[in-house]
Amino acid sequence: MRILFSSTPAHGHLLPLLPLARAFRDRGDQVAVLTAGAFAPLLDAEGIELVAAGPTADVLFAESGRRTGVDAAADPRPEAVADFFAGTRVDLTADDAVAAARAFAPDLVVAEALDFVGPLVAAALDVPHATMAFGPAIPAEFTDGMHALVASRYADRGLAAVPARWYLDPCPDLLQPPGWQAPANRVQVRPEPHQGPNAPGAGSENGSEAVSEAVSEAVSEAVSEDTNATRGERPRVLVTFGTHFSDPATLTPILAELRTVGVDLVVTLGLTATAADYALPGEDAAGTNAAGDITFAPFTPLADLLQDVDFVVTHGGAGTTLGVLSRGLPLVVVPQGADQFLQAAVVGATGTGIAVQPGPDVPETVAKAAVTLRTDPSYAEAAAKVAAEIATIPTPSEVATRLAEALPEPARS
Structure with a gap:
């Protein structure tokens, strides 16, 4: 299998993806991460391929601030957050990302919860995608605006947004907000504090x-x-x-x-x-x-x-x-x-x-x-x-196996 992870170019978004990326890698799957080229040293150390597309976060924040007049990091009001993730980043990244991802030819795209490039790439390549959360569910006052804004980016490219096949959730129920209901496509995956690539058992069952x-x-x-x-x-x-x-x-x-x-x-x-x-x-x-x-x-x-x-x-x-x-x-x-x-x-x-x-x-x-x-x-x-x-939540290795077994066997030329 060829698994493409996609992340906003920031450590806080990328690092939570690594345990599952390692698990696929350790299964023998071909794994790559779609993000800014500045993360090459981190991914090289992991033995994970970089599919480089789009600028770094500082460039994105500067452009989003120019558009909205708001620093989305320091002042996370919904409209500024929506522009940064679903507007500015998609505008400055998506087309290069589609071209780069097409060359990788993924069987599955796994996008972190605030990455709107990965799902668009999956739609363009007609492959399934999964959304991976990195914490408690994000309130609808933020997500509704982001989904509404990115819809025009799909339309501009003649694409239609496709729902995620899986919602990969590292957040235990005890930490979810009151009244939260798990989506039907939820698959829990055990969260881990970031480990170095050479840590004993990193990403493995023994770990x-x-x-x-x-x-x-x-x-x-x-x-x-x-x-x-x-x-x-x-x-x-x-x-x-x-x-x-x-x-x-x-x-x-x-x-x-x-x-x-x-x-x-x-x-x-x-x-x-x-x-x-x-x-x-x-x-x-x-x-x-x-x-x-x-x-x-x-x-x-x-x-x-x-x-x-x-x-x-x-x-x-x-x-x-x-x-x-x-x-x-x-x-x-x-x-x-x-x-x-x-x-x-x-x-x-x-x-x-x-x-x-x-x-x-x-x-x-x-x-x-x-x-x-x-x-x-x-x-x-x-x-x-x-x-x-x-500790009772399935490990990244268990989840990687479950997802891989649910995907159709790829036909390679």
């Missing part, structure tokens, strides 16, 4: 078994009577605001307040920042921390960062949120834009963590939330329940 064992341990620890004692006197806290939202101007005040509540911090730097960019008391010009309570990490797979941490302070990207909860860890979510407010609401509603909304007192509120997570075991217990449900 899934190892994760299940880790989840079982997390559940046992969370419901034990001496949870606080188990965590130790100084909890270890991961602070990660993803690849694009880790602005030192935003994070530095938060880190300064967290240092006052007796925790050790592991802080991710995103794609461009350095440790020296965080001007914290006790650091020299190179960003060296004399107190030893902060460790800065460059871009690192989330699975590695989650080892030996007690909880996570994050912007609330969907992949990060599901990855953290799959390991039974509670969160403090500080949304910055995009869909992060949806994740923050879900985390707050389910008691798996604390949502901190924008405002002048964010650093102090985050520090107080960290103290609460340290002292109140109910958050860890709720996170462990979510992790236990995630």
